[in-house]
Amino acid sequence: MSQLLPLRTGWRLTAATGSDVPAPIATATVPATVPGCVHTDLLAAGLIPDPYLDANETALAWIGRADWHYETAFTWHDTGASDVDLVCAGLDTVATVTVNDVEVGRTANMHREYRFPVRHLLREGENTLAVRFDSAYAYAERLRDWLGDRPNAYPEPFNFIRKNACNFGWDWGPTLVTAGIWRDIALHEWSLARLERVRPQTHRDDEGWRVRVEADLPAPAPAGLEVRVAVAGASALLAVPEGATTITADLAVPGAQTWWPRGHGAQPLHDLTVTLHKGDTELDAWSRRIGFRTVGLDTEPDEHGTPYTVLVNDRPILVRGANWIPDDVFVARITRDRLADRFRQATEAGINFLRVWGGGIYESHNFYDLADELGVLIGQDFLFACAAYPEEEPLAAEVTAEARDNVARLASHPSLVVWTGNNENLWGHQDWDWIEALGDRTWGAGYYFEVLPAVVAELDPTRPYWPGSPYAGTRDIHPNDPAHGTTHIWDVWNTDDYTRYLDYRPRFAAEFGYQAPPAHATLRRSISDPELAPDSPGMAHHQKAIGGDAKLKRGLDAHFRPPRDFDDWHWLTQLNQARALALGITHFRSLWPLCTGTIMWQLNDCWPVTSWAAVDGDGRRKPLWYALRDAHAERLLTFQRRGDDVVLFGLNDTGEDLVGEVAVTRRDFDGRVLAKHDAPLHAAARGGAALELPADLTRPDDARAELLLAEFAGQRAWWFFDRDKDLDHPAATFGVTAAEVPGGYTVRVTAGSLLRDLTLFPDRVHPACEADTALVTLLPGESHTFTVTGPAGLDPADFGAAPVLRCAND
Template sequence: MGSYRLLHDGWTVASADSSVGPVPAAVPGCVHTDLLAAGRITDPHLDDNETALRWIGHTDWVYEAVFHWDGPSDPRVDLACAGLDTVATVSLNGVELGSTANMHRSYRFDVRPHLRPGDNRLRVHFGSAYRYAEEMRERLGARPNAYPEPFNFVRKMACNFGWDWGPTVVTAGIWQEIGLHSWGTARLATVRPLTTVEGGVGRVEVHVEVERASDGPLAVSAAVAGVRAETTIGPGERTAVVTLEVRDPELWWPRGYGEQARHLLDVALRAADGEVVDTWQRRIGFRSVRLDTTPDAHGTPFTLVVNGVPVFAKGVNWIPDDTFVTRMTRERYAERLAQACDANVNLLRVWGGGRYESEEFYDLADELGFLVVQDFLFACAAYPEEEPIASEVVAEAREQVTRLASHPSLVAWFGNNENIWGFHDWGWPERLDGRSWGEGYYLQVLPAIVAELDPTRPYWPSSPYSGPSRHPNEPAHGSMHIWDVWNQKDYTHYRDYRPRFVAEFGYQGPPAYATLRRSIVDEPLAHDSPGMLHHQKATDGDAKLQRGLDAHLPAPRDFDDWHYLTQVNQARAVALGIEHFRSLRPLCMGTVMWQLNDCWPVTSWAAVDGDGRRKPLWYALRRAYADRLLTLQPRDGDLVLVAVNDGAEPWQAPASLTRLAISGEPRAKTAVELNVPPRSAVTLPLPGDLTGSEDPRRELLLAESDGQRAWWFFAEDKDIAYPAPEYEATAEPVPDGWRVTVHAGTILRDLALFPDRLDPSASVDELLVTLLPGSPPRSPSPERPLWTGRPSRAAPSSAASTT
């Protein structure tokens, strides 16, 4: 069998004109992180350093390494490059092997004729991605995009060129594994398992493509779950299909719907004499998935159906978790996906301006039971359909659909992010003047590739998309994005929408205080101090934050107030949207909040900031995505109680509703019985003496059941006649930190502790807790702590404690 040798050691990088370097280079890696490690540049994530470092993306860079080679004597030796970023020319011992122009593809070069015993010099010259893209733009004609950067003319991670949440750091480097693959006879070029389940039978069609060094007969076998099958590949043939059928297999289910059973699939390629010449192994999952878009009385639904069960998508959008994606480790992916789990998320959408996510990401998603929707990599721009870009698009799509086919978590492909919407609403036709813009990719090329290579998964042309002959962002049809709320309106306007599936919506807030202090040196910190403004990339972002504060909250007295109140407003805005959309179930069957994570320290829409700290939004997200949700919603000029049950068991419990004075005295009260079937929502009307208030500045409505709470304040915080706060707070050491207990003498709304202001490593398990006066404090317990250092969904009444 062949052998593989990594070539990750001994690299240097220097500018092609020798003005910088050489310095030691990490492979996989990129020039920015290499220069940073060598002390040649400042950290692009700090202050406004990014601006002074933009020259890096306009510079050519050369990576070089010397390696020793004395064999083996296999007839083929390939230089296997899993990822080159981006415009590269590869040479060995002075012989040019080939060139590349696509970050999202792998490459192989036959180097056997050029290897020599002893030392060999490998050189990768990276041309400026800017220069390449600008040359393509000049050649093919300008195309509109959302930012003044040419990212749509080069097949590279678009957000490297800056986004409304990310810095402009145009990278170059050997960004994925590189090595020598020695082999003879034949090798497995691709293995593409297509898994379906029907009538209790799991079926795996293992599609194999081989590359040959000889023309003899071959045999390929596959085994999974105790079932084995084999077929032959005749002389000169290059493809085969091995079909396996497993009776009553253990199924893979989304999180919250069942277990994530996975089965080891082994594939072996044998020569005519029976020798194993190559192997391939993955863990697969038996599950069926379809997208239900059957027209109904309300329009066109957009419902993911897994193993025959409709799934409400409690989703978040995922962007690259680091500007420099080569710094991502399995441990960091695991930390971030654990945060998604703990926030009750079940779906991740991998956004189209980043990357096709890694094997580590998808393996963890398989293990944890996430549903993953992967965008093809087109975002917020018109893309040329001419050569050489058209062939690159086809090659990358075929490779990535094949690469990800084994992962049960991947449940759908989206053709792009917002490009069909952009063509309709952003003035593109006039600027394009008849030039191509990507429509052929989204409606013809990509769906044909998915249909050919992976018909087991649905394809949707765009996010958003409402179907042919309709406006692409029509709420009643398909998927939609809601951005007029953040950009133009108050967040209460989320309730104006009755969507079938919301693939993007969100509201901004600043990162944690410790994250700001690590990344910005401003003294004093202010919302408009230089570093804060540089780390606010959204157009008029500060003005939009201020608009939200003016509508709801008292004017901040200082930066600390501003920081807290803008975080509160972010959490309330997103929670209001999610609760409204969930209350519409089954009309609406998915919300995908923008966004889970950040790639650097920045004011953004993220729930987890660029240093991995949970913002108050994360805690609100956890409550809003809980399996059982009580929410008070305005309907037809009145208020109703909606109980949402996303669990597998009926929710049967008494519920109490009380109209209260702000001081705590009850003014009116009623009791109702909840009887909510699994995976459904029930709406209950409420009596008028609860839903109306003659003194809205001094009253609120509270619903309670089974430890769940829903609040309705009849006035905005800025207008409520809150009493001067009274409380007692104590702290006591516990094995994993400190427990802080707060006894409320008056109402305390959205109470929060921010221990990262004292210790950047400190965090709490709960934030934004509303306490009422007047009832006895509950004692924390190990089983249901009020606040502890571990995640807890307990809802305090008049006391809270935290570690």
């Protein structure tokens, strides 16, 4: 029987001789956590400040330029196994590995597993294991000089090394170039034969569910091996042909239950086990939970262009998605519990799809396990982003090995529904002045159109592959043509007001977003500016987007009167972000089935920063999160502009028809009804209905002081006829009753006037406080109760006034 012997303990970290590091660190030996990285080890030892605070990131740039040495001692006893391998699940990145002072291998790819035979080097009793990490900068710059520079989005050499690109800085991320043993490292003892890769693929025939299991062996099989496959009450025993390197079993599984995305059915998972035997001896075993479903993409051209429709079990799925980046720059800190918090926030916001973006990492099994359990669909980018990538050696071989490793590693997860070749590189080549800069140099096309689809076709043929995001479905059409395939919409943030979303009719909106700062408590934890201002030193350092603050100001100027102070600025930028994404998502949803999905940028952050995220770097929900929850509701009532008309939509992403009567009123800001219309609503399952409204509703007498309100089955939809700065909003008046209750507080607000987008920011009272609702609009006389979770003993009166309690017209 094979066994893994983890090597997690006893590690020590030192700066390699000759590295340019501060004097106290040059002579220091510190305990190292494995998995971990240099930054977190130095931080734990008290030798560096927290890189996420103020501008410490800049002062720590030397870490990525230095070389580092990890070493541990371990005890080994000979059990008689014929083979012992050192298995390195993740080395970041340019490493030389030695056992008992003998080099066993070198690595240059953070994104793949390495295995080195070491039995011949091990000795009974104590042994030493060392890993030297050379500077990722030095390696990447050396390759750049050798192969010739290639264009990219940032002045960093991330496209010359197989490492998470965002380590080198992004328009939402710090430049903190890591090194270390970031995934498990262990000894693997085995004899005669082992299972190298196991790839299950579920499919249906006329009889029901089947699973095809392919298992690879590292060497030709000796005589007399057998493989047993078992799942959901079905099993098969196969003799392994002598000399075989791949074993295939295809068995019917009548006991299998169908796995569905959330909102479409249940997510049953079944234990699949594969065991390798020689006679009565079990040589190796592999086990994972799998789900039985089929996946595909409908990209058959139609009269509108080229669709991009995700199919699960042959059912078209309305994608209500978000883009995902690594949840921490120091990725070894991303635990299952932390991922579970993000998945909870995603699902509570109505998200059914996460796109793992191509500048980060292939996530851990914990990530995909959670997606499997919760029915969250995953689109997985291969790790290429915003740059031209060389196709020469040594990178070409690394890319192929990385792709084969991760496609096989993730094949068991039913949540994974599509592989995508890259992020924005096809678009960049077309529009970002790359062609002239490149000349005849390679830029990645061979990866996206040849290498990667070939790997997927061989190792994971039941999942679709898409060459890039965005991509039009053919190289003959502009890659970011909204009428074809997947589209990224960034003119809204970069140059245009967010009402520009209404001009788009995309087939699938795979990236679009709008910035806002993080929660106030997050700012105050990470920035020590005596007075916060949009351009104060700490705020400026935690704004990574070029021209970001000017773009925020442009957005505010278009919609609001000038903010009086920082608190106004903070509130209005967060409100503008929420309004922008709500408008875009609901507009695109109203186009179903022309537009089959949205993947907003982005769900999460990796550190405290002004960004496009709905959940900030400390895990706090911005107002945008609440807007996503509303816009992603399975049953949604929404007003939309169609030409010069205002149309009411009932959108229904459930399996049952939505039937009833909608009450629509035009009112003044005092709440008086000026016109009323009741209309029947019948929105078919997985569909929607548009209700054209009479002119006496949609043509206001005074656009500056009137609104539309639609009410149906406890839902409300609001429509204001102009932008806030041009409306005659009444001064906000209200009464507040707050009380402590078990687990937190209740804050009841009774409107004396119209209160638009009423929002509570309880983190301003205590960093641990969180409200259940936000962006609530009330007519005069109406009330709403916020439920706040948080520590006991706070003064409830602190929740009742600005800047804790805000509305758009306060």
